[in-house]
Amino acid sequence: MTMRALLIDDNPTNLFMLGKLIQNAGISDLSSHKDPRQALDAARDIQFDLVLVDYMMPGMDGLEFIKAIRQLPNYEDVPVVMVTTVDQKDVCYAALDAGATDFLTKPVDMAEVKARIRNLAHLRDLQNKMRDRAAWLAEEVRKATHEMALMEEEIILRLARASEYRDSDTGAHVIRMARNCREIAEALGMTAQFCRDIYLASPLHDVGKIGVPDAILRKPEPLSPEERRTMETHAGVGQAILSGSESRLIRLAAEIAGSHHERWDGTGYPNGLKATEIPIASRIAAVADVFDALVSPRPYKNAWSVEDAAAFIRTNAGVLFDPQVVRAFEERLPRIVRNLSEAPDYAESA
Missing domain, CATH: 1.10.3210.10 (Hypothetical protein af1432)
Known part of the structure; x- marks a missing residue:
């Protein structure tokens, strides 16, 4: 299954570097944005499987973005990673409350970033498979229930007509x-x-x-x-x-x-x-x-x-x-x- 990642950072250099790390981790379908509001618009049209967002951005910071994207349909469980600096622990706690799944600290460790992204992508893949399995099971139950209802209806009608x-x-x-x-x-x-x-x-x-x-x-x-x-x-x-x-x-x-x-x-x-x-x-x-x-x-x-x-x-x-x-x-x-x-x-x- 193709994984789709959404990356938001107002710094072009960071955007390019993190984009390469994401692609090196095995996610080739990447949508990069400097403007968080444009990124939200993209998320409304496309279902992304992983989101990385910087904290310090003009107009809308990372916390506001996380709160906003969690309100979108089908984004309740999507892994969202906050990118912040080492000494911003209070921001990390606030991000957790807002719905962040994980954190990356600046300056980033390439090996760590690659491993975390792979782990999160694997987690999302399992979520998707479980969701698809649950949907399949629900459909099978619906079909079986419908067939049983039809059978019950037919038995009732035939018994009634036999007596009549x-x-x-x-x-x-x-x-x-x-x-x-x-x-x-x-x-x-x-x-x-x-x-x-x-x-x-x-x-x-x-x-x-x-x-x-x-x-x-x-x-x-x-x-x-x-x-x-x-x-x-x-x-x-x-x-x-x-x-x-x-x-x-x-x-x-x-x-x-x-x-x-x-x-x-x-x-x-x-x-x-x-x-x-x-x-x-x-x-x-x-x-x-x-x-x-x-x-x-x-x-x-x-x-x-x-x-x-x-x-x-x-x-x-x-x-x-x-x-x-x-x-x-x-x-x-x-x-x-x-x-x-x-x-x-x-x-x-x-």
Whole structure:
């Protein structure tokens, strides 16, 4: 790796001599300046690996320069050497406080200067390699985390669609329901993380239906009271299936599965939760689920019109549904309707 050095000294002779010493130490890429302000401008445009600055300079002395260059991006750890005279110990202490890494004293010892510059250049090279290694590791971790997230998302979606296939022909309902949950959550001003999580977790809301017999799940006539009780067990079954996970998404999915049939007025199931006792994710899922179920054909009913389904949601604000969630639903209704055409029941995939 090519090392770049920045040298600042208002004395042309010292500038030439120190420049030769730096080059003899193995650093060929050298930028020399008599004006410290011009040197700072150069440091803003070029990333230097080593800086040597004289103390006594007009306009801006070495201490001021060191303080200024340490404020520049990516110069926190760059070795900075103060060049001063033997009897300026107080300056050395002040330079340390300002951020100097090392000192060279005048008159300079050529062998000492060469050795120190080589050592500092080696130190900087190690810093660069560690930084590059850390950046590489961070990128690998990011890639691995992203791949794991994609895998988790795919598993959730496929499991959700597998459970939904027992209740419809394509499983497109869970796709639309997930999109509608995200739309409503965004309209409510929820965080981006929450909107993403509910989009990924809500498709598992009916996973408990795998415990409901087909004869009940696909029955074209109204269910008997006993069959209705069996159907209602899917909320608890779904929550039991998903509970106990270390995954944030699965925990949210368990919460939604267990309480998306609770009602705002407390008449829902399985626990009779009321109003804000019902988790907000489940309140959102309830509206998204019911609306899409109404506009979708089922063995026991024909599809409702969008107008009739939306009117049902609106009428039941404060009864079945959280009024605030209903208002968010109405705000995003045009996009929710668009989801119907983008993921129709007859599509093979979404």
